[in-house]
Amino acid sequence: MSTHSEERQLLAEADQRALNYFDGIATRPAFPPNEAIAGLAALDQPLSEQGYPATEVLRRLDEIASPATVSSNGPRYFGFVIGATLPAAAAAERLVLAWDQCASSFDNSPAADALERVAGRWVTELLGLPQDSAVGFGTSATACTLACLSAARRALLARKGWNFDGDGLIGAPEIRVVVSASAHITVKKALRILGFGINRLIVAPTDEQGRVDPLQLPVLDDMSILCLQAGEVNTGEFDPFSDLIPRAQAAGAWVHIDGAFGLWARASSAASLAADVELADSWTTDGHKWLNTPYDGAMAICRDADALASAMNSDAAYATASRDAQKNLTLEFSRRARGIPIWAAIASLGRDGLRQMIDRHLRQASHLATRLREGGFQVLNRVVLNQVLVRADNDEQTVAIRLAAQRSGQVWFGPTVWQGRPAFRLSISSWRTTDADIDLLADLLISLKQRSAP
Template sequence: MRDRTAGLSAAAQHARDFLDTLDERRVAARVDAAGVREALGGPLPEHGTDPQTVIDALATGAEPGLVATAGPRHFGFVVGGALPAALAADWLVSAWDQNAAFHALSPAAAAIEEITSAWVLDILGLPARASVGFVTGGQGANTTCLAAARHAVLARAGWDVEGDGLIGAPRIRLFCGEQAHATIDTALRQLGLGGNTAVRIAADDQGRMRPEALRDELAGSTGPAIVCAQAGNVATGAFDAFEPIADACAEHGAWLHVDGAFGLWAAATPALRPLTAGVDRADSWAIDAHKWLNVPYDGAMAIVADREAHVGAMSLQGPYLVADAGQRDSTNYVPESSRRARVVPIYAALRSLGRAGVAEMVERNCSQARRMADLLAAIPGARIVNDVVLNQVLVALPGGDDVNRAAVAEVQRDGTCWLGGTTWNDAYVLRVSVSNWATTDEDIDRSAEAIVRAAHAAAGKP
């Protein structure tokens, strides 16, 4: 009998060893890519190696180059960790090896996508009629949603962009806040709309688009229009004012897309839901599950209110592709054909947490961000630059950009926690993002102490 499980026991043991040390391991990697290449590289062997030996060598060689992003004290990016149920479900995904593109290839994947879609729309308060595509991440979600937007606004203008392309098409007017995430620009490039073509709408000191400025810009010209708003600025956590933005879009016939990669999860909690007031009036929404729902990479959702526009932009056809009548062929909602059943960990995360658990996790991380802000504000001369409305904290240390850069480097060298920096209002500041289910208040306190030490070291103080 063919042995399909050789190496699985070794992989499970190495995974347990990693997870057992995750909470206390140094957050930064111990070696760079060169160190990992030295351990794992060299010429491809002429003859094969048994699976257990391969797994042992892989785990041993990669381990020094692993960053504890899944651990409780990684605050450098909004990445989250992996909930136990989601991680276990992800193992099943690999073992089942289902192609989730077509119902014929996996009725299970199609059904789980339908179930999870309904749960997500319900918990976020989005229209139940909306369609959901399960994509790789926030980039894939923004690109898919904006492809649906491109389809819809050009169809209204009498142009078939999928059939006739963009050459000769009516020009699409594009609008986004001046603090829009970089994935919006990339999506516009990938869709042939141009990364530099969007009109940048003035924003306030928290990065919120000014609705009155948007209204003025929309009124200044005519033609197909797409507006990109934001739920959760990647630096400050701030939310655009969706009600007046939706009013302006409705008045001028513009498609409203919301980049809610992590911030849209605020809609899942009664305490934070007011931040998202009016977001349900948008036409499409991008949301990432590996950020705040804490599923393994990769897992995100492109949600579109107009199902026909979604399918019109993404559908796949071929003479050998015969749809099962009345069944979901998931390839019609995403840019990919062959793909893994990435919805399964999302289903497992939602079921393991329940509605109350999702709300508790999001609210706890936000409370921990405020706790971190209070502790870092106690550094003499330090300023918390943003209003801590969500899970993001920006800290400016006294001494200017050089001191702030030195402090970030010292935190990363120390390894107790990991954070990065960003430029905000022309100044370099420390940036803390709290989005991991495993982070405790003790982790916050311990990390704050390390950041304070780094600040003192950067300033040349004992």
């Protein structure tokens, strides 16, 4: 057993190593070099019988694994909508780790319970969602979508007098699920896990920008779940909520919004892109994307608070809690206080700071699109948000430029397929990304295109 002094010394060393890593963020390659990746093999050792001293464990972790990390916490990572962690959120994460709270209810952690309640209220205020909605802080947008769709199914069946908790699904009235043709894979995953069956989903056709076409919306009724999205993963577009949600409401359907990153546009000057999104029944969004918090912090938001609380309830004889305790709003019974870094991020930014950060990313995306068009690239989307969808003169050149940019170590972004052909998607969401970083990216891509020209 370590003494108090030894434990303090170990934590101090961990802090120093973390600070050293932090100091190198600006100069670290956007993706680790091959030799660093190869070096990870040194971690693949037989299981130790006696274990290693904690200081040796920490040393190996830092010296072997740190060089092989992806610089998603840096300014030139454009691969996915992944924000760097804001200083206040990173600091809060460190303090919360020292607290080591089981943040399932007030009894386990009054501090976590109070902070997550405030964070939930702030989130609904920033996003313009109903203030009495339940907000569960889950592990991911996938897990939160699972929670919301579980609540939706249970509520629709209850309207027909079916006791889902007692009788399950055998013999239950059928629920129809309508999804966008461009629905994110995590929504489909949640539906598959819930047993809806991918082949039984009803697909709503989309337009050239990936938005559900209101003229081709499938028939809805009071046993339907309609899944829409705020921020299509390639184009950043929004389904036309003002047209679609009232029609779904008139039919008695439940509307769920996948807003993993796009829902944060509601806190910016581009809020009109998501007009009337507040009319839906449930929403999911992520903190680690545009709010720039650590991973493992997403939100399940449900207009009918009782519907989510009933679906996720996990009270036991030895562990009862209020209906809106976090263990009764999320999948997890024992859980970390993942809402606290979200509280810290919002507390440090305020409404104005969040709007300014998102607006800066919108402006940077527009500038990047202009630079790339001028450099001879095809920009395939309207660039209404933070996504720039790009293609070169042909498929081979598109792939070659992406690979060359990745090998450069200066930036990183990944591939995508749009309308059946290769493209690449540039996502801007890090608070660290400056205008100079955007110009560096544009200059690199344009120079690579010029070099690859026949």
